[in-house]
Amino acid sequence: MHIDERELGFATRQLHAGKAGDDTHGARATPIYLTAGFEFEGLDDGRARFDGTSDGYSYTRVANPTNAAVERRIAALEGGAGALLVSTGQAATTTAVLALAAAGDHIVSSAHAYEGTRELLRDNLGRLGITVDFVADTRNPDAWAAAIRPETRLVFAESIANPRNQVLDVRLVADVAHRHGLPLVIDNTLASPFLLRPIEHGADVVVHSASKFLAGHGTVLGGVVVDGGWFDWASSAGRYPQLTEQRGADGRTPVERSGSNALLDYARSVAMRFGPAPSPLNAFLILQGVETLSLRVRQHSASALEIARWLAAQPGVESVDYSGLASHPDHDLAVRYLPDGFGSVFSFTLRGGLAAADAFTRALRLFTHMTHLGDSRSLVLHPGTTTHALRTDDERDAAGIGPGLLRLSIGLEDAPDLIADLANALEAVAAAIPGFVDGPPAAPAGGVPADAVAEAAA
Numbered sequence: 001m002h003i004d005e006r007e008l009g010f011a012t013r014q015l016h017a018g019k020a021g022d023d024t025h026g027a028r029a030t031p032i033y034l035t036a037g038f039e040f041e042g043l044d045d046g047r048a049r050f051d052g053t054s055d056g057y058s059y060t061r062v063a064n065p066t067n068a069a070v071e072r073r074i075a076a077l078e079g080g081a082g083a084l085l086v087s088t089g090q091a092a093t094t095t096a097v098l099a100l101a102a103a104g105d106h107i108v109s110s111a112h113a114y115e116g117t118r119e120l121l122r123d124n125l126g127r128l129g130i131t132v133d134f135v136a137d138t139r140n141p142d143a144w145a146a147a148i149r150p151e152t153r154l155v156f157a158e159s160i161a162n163p164r165n166q167v168l169d170v171r172l173v174a175d176v177a178h179r180h181g182l183p184l185v186i187d188n189t190l191a192s193p194f195l196l197r198p199i200e201h202g203a204d205v206v207v208h209s210a211s212k213f214l215a216g217h218g219t220v221l222g223g224v225v226v227d228g229g230w231f232d233w234a235s236s237a238g239r240y241p242q243l244t245e246q247r248g249a250d251g252r253t254p255v256e257r258s259g260s261n262a263l264l265d266y267a268r269s270v271a272m273r274f275g276p277a278p279s280p281l282n283a284f285l286i287l288q289g290v291e292t293l294s295l296r297v298r299q300h301s302a303s304a305l306e307i308a309r310w311l312a313a314q315p316g317v318e319s320v321d322y323s324g325l326a327s328h329p330d331h332d333l334a335v336r337y338l339p340d341g342f343g344s345v346f347s348f349t350l351r352g353g354l355a356a357a358d359a360f361t362r363a364l365r366l367f368t369h370m371t372h373l374g375d376s377r378s379l380v381l382h383p384g385t386t387t388h389a390l391r392t393d394d395e396r397d398a399a400g401i402g403p404g405l406l407r408l409s410i411g412l413e414d415a416p417d418l419i420a421d422l423a424n425a426l427e428a429v430a431a432a433i434p435g436f437v438d439g440p441p442a443a444p445a446g447g448v449p450a451d452a453v454a455e456a457a458a
Ligand SMILES: *Cc1c(COP(=O)(O)O)cnc(C)c1O
Pocket: 088, 089, 090, 091, 114, 116, 117, 158, 187, 189, 190, 208, 209, 210, 211, 212, 221, 222, 223, 373
């Protein structure tokens, strides 16, 4: 009996969508097709697999059955028409951007972007003649509109940004982009499709670092580009000649060949030529993670809310940037866009600056001090000396990334154990820095309107 996958719940889809068969042996799990290439049956078959008129596989840099199973599964979870799996999140962003923009083109991006993305857009793609403007006032539609130029080819933003947890009004930005005939590309890494599906709110393309919540266990890197499949490339008057004019080996343009999936079609050629192919072994591990995504992210979010509330009540903590707290400037957007949980990556600022942050991270036992997020284990990072080290002091100040700011990624351990670890570290800071806990209590500290938070989370 045929099941319409779109009617299934999220947890069912994360286990069954885009089923990957093993026609030969009936293996229930998705087989790992660890092979560089696939045998051709004669010259006509080889030609057809090369020019794309055959569904058969040719070479794993182009496509692979294990990778394709992950693509179908993630596309189903995001509500997209299709997906492209690549080797890292950075490769996903690079591929999506290069599929849309070329030398002379322009990108409008949220200023609240992952540092790797910010540097990619500004420096690396800048050297290729693609320019970017960053919008800081992301809640203001006029700020987005003012940044758009005739050469703009895409609008880029993150659904939830780090480290300060800004939540994007996806619908607002999609509307501005669409009024200008532009697609909105969303990096949905921190939310994961369990918490937020940007395509449902008007986004056209979604990218992920699958290294984070999708894979979920801190073992492999991966990235994915999901195409909503509804942007009308042909109507945008010569803006995307790579989709509407450039002909492939079969003599057709991506729009002629793939219709609404034209972008993904072309993105696949970008990935194939630039070469960030994922290993089918890594693809398998990403799929393994995806099958428990809802369970993990629900637990990550519940623990993060509990820990954020606890931190906000500690005298040694100056502020907590968690969108699940009523004190966060984007709490209203979080309540609107994140009904199933507020995510588990957030930051807080210790009194006592750099010395306090140093003593604190050294004293932690369960939290691992490293760069990464979305791991099943809890992690801590000091952005000022790592991810944001290339920024000037003024830029860090403007972004609210002070010397005492630490980023947490709350894992799947028992929350009381994590709180005990944090409490112990706060005591260690107090022992190392005279007067540390004697500071005034954190702003509306206990003041976290607990009821409001619980209500919002319910
Ligand atoms: C980690 C991350 C990336 C980059 O992903 P990699 O898999 O490390 O290349 C991009 N965007 C966000 C929001 C991330 O957290």
